């Protein structure tokens with residue numbers, strides 16, 4: 210199962226994520242976020258992870274071509290995560306312009322939200338299911354809130370998705386038990402405060418996933 214740790218900004222925590230066995234590292238390009246980084250920082254930290262075989266992900270929200278051009282040119286990401294209200298046509302254009310895979314994020318709180326993925330199937334390379342942002346939040350992601358994972362039980366089993374939203378060491382086992390994601394994505398759950406990743410919480414998150422997998426294989 211892929212594991213993406215999102216919102217990195219330091220060498221120490223990037224190294225902890227690499228050591229933990231993540232498949233992806235994510236960098237936030239959204240100025241209102243406490244995790245927003247300069248493109249040069251993402252290039253340095255992402256390059257460090259890429260050298261160890263991880264994929265580096267640029268996370269943007271309704272970004273225009275000029276902004277994406279700069280990110281792709283300097284950071285050289287492996288994957289573009291579109292975390293806004295990008296249409297299927299925009300996803301196609303971004304894929305064509307950069308020749309990079311695109312992961313489209315969706316905010317889920319009801320079954321109707323899941324129906325919105327249909328036009329993106331076969332268009333986006335990967336889907337990411339995140340919780341809907343609380344009303345008072347300025348962030349479309351990284352809010353540390355979960356959605357009802359049982360909603361995913363009705364999903365066509367051929368839909369490949371990463372699960373995110375409020376995951377942490379305490380609930381990731383339950384999340385896996387209630388859904389069948391091909392990947393997990395976490396940000397707030399491995400932070401000591403918004404925007405500050407904790408090497409201890411990162412290690413605990415990986416340990417919790419390993420324990421959940423052990424339990425699954427014993428059942």
Ligand SMILES: O=C(O)c1ccccc1NCC(=O)[C@H](O)[C@H](O)COP(=O)(O)O
Pocket residue numbers: 215216235237239242243244268269270292339348349350351352353354373374375376394395396397398
């Ligand atoms: O994390 C942010 O600050 C952020 C800001 C704007 C758009 C997306 C953002 N995060 C995207 C992610 O992939 C997060 O990992 C995902 O939303 C889960 O976050 P959390 O619930 O905090 O684990």
